Amino acid sequence: MTRFRHAARQALTVARRDFTATVLTPTFLLFLLSPLLMIGFGVIGSLSATTAATGGDAKRRIVVIADSREAQVVQAVDRRLRTIFSDPSVRPELRIDMPAGDRSAQARKLLASDGIDVAAVLYGPFDRPHILRAPSATVEAGYLEQLAEQVVRAERTGTAPLSRADVQVVQRGQLTTSGRSQAAYFAAFGIFFLTLMLSGQVVGAMAEERSNKVIEVLAAAVPLESVFFGKLIGAFGSALLFVCFWGTLVANVPRFLPEGMAAEVGEIGTAVGPVFALLFVAYFTMAYMLQSAVFLGMGALAGTQREIQMLSLPITVFQFGMLGLASYAAGHPDAWLATFAEMFPFSSPLAMAARAANAPEIWPHLLALAWQALWVGITVTIAARLFRRGVLKSGGPRRRKAAAAA
Amino acid sequence: MSSALAVSAANLVKRFGDRRAVDGVSIAVPQGLIYGVLGPNGAGKTTTLRMLLGIIEPDEGDRMLLGHDRPREASDRVGYLPEERGLYPNMKCREAIAFMGALRGLPWKTGRKRAGELLDAAGLGHAADDKIRKLSKGMAQLVQLLGSVVHEPELLVLDEPFSGLDPVNQERLELLIRAQQQRGATILFSTHVMAHAERLCDRLSIIAGGKVQFEGTVNDARATLPFKVYYTPHHHGEAARALLPADAERDGEGWRFTMPNDGVEALLVRLIGAGHGISGLSIERPSLHDAFVRIVGRDAIREDAA
Structure with a gap:
C-alpha cells in the first residue's frame, strides 16, 4: 500500500469514528433541527410585528x-x-x-x-x-x-379609463445583470452562512481527544496530519448531512411560493448555468475545509475550554471579513479587490462562487479549486506541526538532523 | 528465539527546554523477548518509548523499529498502550477495540469479531456492548490493552501497564502478556514495579536520569550484588557480633551480612568453635529490587518517593 493510501485509510478511520460519534446521538437531531427553532422564532416575531402593524394600520x-x-x-x-x-x-x-x-x-x-x-x-x-x-x-x-x-x-x-393595455408575459432568453448579481451575492452569502454555522464546531474537536487522553493512542498509530484530516472529513460529513437535509427542503420552497414571487425568483440565475450547483457544493466544501482547518489548528493549541470559547470571537470576525471581501467581489467583479478576494485562500471559495454567477468561464474554477485544495493541505500540515511541537513537545526530523550535524 | 532485533536505538537524546529528559539512551530488544524498561518516575522511560514509536522525534540519535528507521512505517505491526489511558467514553467496548485495530489497518469487521473473542477470553464478554464510561477503571484499562493487541502486532509496547490495576487484573495482564509472547510477539514494557519485571522480563534496561544504567537479564542485574547470609545463633545476644563481617546488621533474632569472598564455611566453623552455634542459616540471592536500588542509587529512590 502506498504511503498516501495508507494515510488516507487512517484519516478515513478517524473520520468514520468522528462522524458516527457526532451523528448517532440525540444531540445531532437537535443540531439538525435547530434551524426550525430559528425559523419558528422568526415566524413568531414577524407574526407579532405584523399583528401590531396591522392593528395600527387598521385604525389609520x-x-x-x-x-x-x-x-x-x-x-x-x-x-x-x-x-x-x-x-x-x-x-x-x-x-x-x-x-x-x-x-x-x-x-x-x-x-x-x-x-x-x-x-x-x-x-x-x-x-x-x-x-x-x-x-x-x-x-x-x-x-x-x-x-x-x-x-x-x-x-x-371622465372616470372611464382612456387606455386599455394588452399585457403579455414573455420569458426572457438571457439572464439579467441584476439577477446575476443577486445570484452572486446569494452564493457568497450562502457559503458564508453555512460555514459560519457549521465550521466552528471543529474548534473543540481536538480538545475531546486531549481530555479523553486518546490523543496518544491516535498519535502512535496515525500521523497527526491524518488525524487532522480525519477530523475535518468527519465533521464535514455531518455538516454535509445537515446541508443535504435543509438543501432538499429549501429546493422545494419555490413550489409553495405565490406565482409572482416564484417568477421573481426565476429572474435570478447564474452565468455558468446548471454547473453552478456543482461549483457551489465544491466551493462550500473548500470553504468549510479551509476555515475548519484553521479553527481545528487553533482549537488544538488551546489548553482549556475557556481558551476555546475565547477563540470564537476572532474566528467569527475573520469569517465576516471573508464575507466582506467576497460581497465586494460579487458586486464589482472587475475590480482589483475582487481578484484579490478570488486569490486569497480563505475568501477564494466565496468570491469564486460569486464569480460563477457573474462569468461563464469554467477553467478559472478548476484552477481555483486546485489552489484551495493545496491550501487545505498546507493549513492542515501547519496545524499538525504546531500541535506536535506545542502539545506533544516534539521537534521535527529537520531539527533533529540539524542538531546532529551541530 | 531469533537473534534479530525488534527494536534498536543508539544515543537517543530528547531535550525539553534546557533539560535533557533522555540523554544518550541506547537499547536493543531482540525479537520474541519480553523486555523491560525499568526506572524511577521521571527517569525518561515514557519519552524513550515515545521516541522509539515515532510519537515524538528525538533531537539526536537513531532508532529502528521492526526494520524501519522511520517508526511510522511499521505502525500497523505495533501495538501500544500509553501510560495515560485513553478511550472514547461513549464507544462500546467492542467498537473501541475494533477502532484501535482499524487505526492499525485491521478491517472493522475482522476487528469486531476478534474484539468479541478477546473480550470473552479476558472474561469481559458480558461487557462487549457496554459503553466504556460504564466500566470500572481496571476493566477500561483491560479493554484498551485488548485494543492494542487486536491486530496481532509483532511488537507490543506497554507503558506502565500494571499501574492502577488490582491484583486480579494484574494477574490477568501478566497472562495476556505471556500469551502474546507465545504467539510470537515481542513485548517492550516500562515499569517501576520490580515484582512484575522480575517475573516477566527476559531482558531489561534500567534507566535513571535519562541514561541507561544497566542492560542485561534479571539474573545479570541480581549478579551486580553479592549474596547475603542470614545467620541465627543459638543465643540471641550480641555475643556473636564480634566474629561476623563488618556489615552485619541485626534483623530480628539473627544477623544479615554480605557473603564473604571466601565463602561462609570458614566463618561458620569459627562461630561453632566459639560456642554460638547455628540455629538457622540461609543464603539469600539479591532481588531485582535490591539490584535496582543499588544501580539507580538510593538518592534517586528518595527523590522518586518525594
Whole structure:
C-alpha cells in the first residue's frame, strides 16, 4: 500500500469514528433541527410585528372633505390608484367626510381626534387643495396630492379609463445583470452562512481527544496530519448531512411560493448555468475545509475550554471579513479587490462562487479549486506541526538532523 | 528465539527546554523477548518509548523499529498502550477495540469479531456492548490493552501497564502478556514495579536520569550484588557480633551480612568453635529490587518517593 493510501485509510478511520460519534446521538437531531427553532422564532416575531402593524394600520386613515358629487369621483379615482399603490401601510384606507362648516377647522379637528388615527386630511377645491398631515405622514400627504390631481383630470375627461393595455408575459432568453448579481451575492452569502454555522464546531474537536487522553493512542498509530484530516472529513460529513437535509427542503420552497414571487425568483440565475450547483457544493466544501482547518489548528493549541470559547470571537470576525471581501467581489467583479478576494485562500471559495454567477468561464474554477485544495493541505500540515511541537513537545526530523550535524 | 532485533536505538537524546529528559539512551530488544524498561518516575522511560514509536522525534540519535528507521512505517505491526489511558467514553467496548485495530489497518469487521473473542477470553464478554464510561477503571484499562493487541502486532509496547490495576487484573495482564509472547510477539514494557519485571522480563534496561544504567537479564542485574547470609545463633545476644563481617546488621533474632569472598564455611566453623552455634542459616540471592536500588542509587529512590 502506498504511503498516501495508507494515510488516507487512517484519516478515513478517524473520520468514520468522528462522524458516527457526532451523528448517532440525540444531540445531532437537535443540531439538525435547530434551524426550525430559528425559523419558528422568526415566524413568531414577524407574526407579532405584523399583528401590531396591522392593528395600527387598521385604525389609520386618510380623509378627504368633499361634497357628495365630488365624493363619487374621489372614490372612483382612489379605486384605480390603489391597483398601483396597494401597500396599506403607506396608503391607509380613505374616508370621505361631508363638509361641516369651516373646512380648515374640521380638518384640524380630524387630525386631533382620538377615535381614529388620521394621517392626513385634504380639503378645499381639488385644483388648489389644502392638505394637513401628521409629521410622519409624508407619503400619505403625497398620495392625497396625487389623488386631487387625478380627480381634477377625471372631472375633465371622465372616470372611464382612456387606455386599455394588452399585457403579455414573455420569458426572457438571457439572464439579467441584476439577477446575476443577486445570484452572486446569494452564493457568497450562502457559503458564508453555512460555514459560519457549521465550521466552528471543529474548534473543540481536538480538545475531546486531549481530555479523553486518546490523543496518544491516535498519535502512535496515525500521523497527526491524518488525524487532522480525519477530523475535518468527519465533521464535514455531518455538516454535509445537515446541508443535504435543509438543501432538499429549501429546493422545494419555490413550489409553495405565490406565482409572482416564484417568477421573481426565476429572474435570478447564474452565468455558468446548471454547473453552478456543482461549483457551489465544491466551493462550500473548500470553504468549510479551509476555515475548519484553521479553527481545528487553533482549537488544538488551546489548553482549556475557556481558551476555546475565547477563540470564537476572532474566528467569527475573520469569517465576516471573508464575507466582506467576497460581497465586494460579487458586486464589482472587475475590480482589483475582487481578484484579490478570488486569490486569497480563505475568501477564494466565496468570491469564486460569486464569480460563477457573474462569468461563464469554467477553467478559472478548476484552477481555483486546485489552489484551495493545496491550501487545505498546507493549513492542515501547519496545524499538525504546531500541535506536535506545542502539545506533544516534539521537534521535527529537520531539527533533529540539524542538531546532529551541530 | 531469533537473534534479530525488534527494536534498536543508539544515543537517543530528547531535550525539553534546557533539560535533557533522555540523554544518550541506547537499547536493543531482540525479537520474541519480553523486555523491560525499568526506572524511577521521571527517569525518561515514557519519552524513550515515545521516541522509539515515532510519537515524538528525538533531537539526536537513531532508532529502528521492526526494520524501519522511520517508526511510522511499521505502525500497523505495533501495538501500544500509553501510560495515560485513553478511550472514547461513549464507544462500546467492542467498537473501541475494533477502532484501535482499524487505526492499525485491521478491517472493522475482522476487528469486531476478534474484539468479541478477546473480550470473552479476558472474561469481559458480558461487557462487549457496554459503553466504556460504564466500566470500572481496571476493566477500561483491560479493554484498551485488548485494543492494542487486536491486530496481532509483532511488537507490543506497554507503558506502565500494571499501574492502577488490582491484583486480579494484574494477574490477568501478566497472562495476556505471556500469551502474546507465545504467539510470537515481542513485548517492550516500562515499569517501576520490580515484582512484575522480575517475573516477566527476559531482558531489561534500567534507566535513571535519562541514561541507561544497566542492560542485561534479571539474573545479570541480581549478579551486580553479592549474596547475603542470614545467620541465627543459638543465643540471641550480641555475643556473636564480634566474629561476623563488618556489615552485619541485626534483623530480628539473627544477623544479615554480605557473603564473604571466601565463602561462609570458614566463618561458620569459627562461630561453632566459639560456642554460638547455628540455629538457622540461609543464603539469600539479591532481588531485582535490591539490584535496582543499588544501580539507580538510593538518592534517586528518595527523590522518586518525594
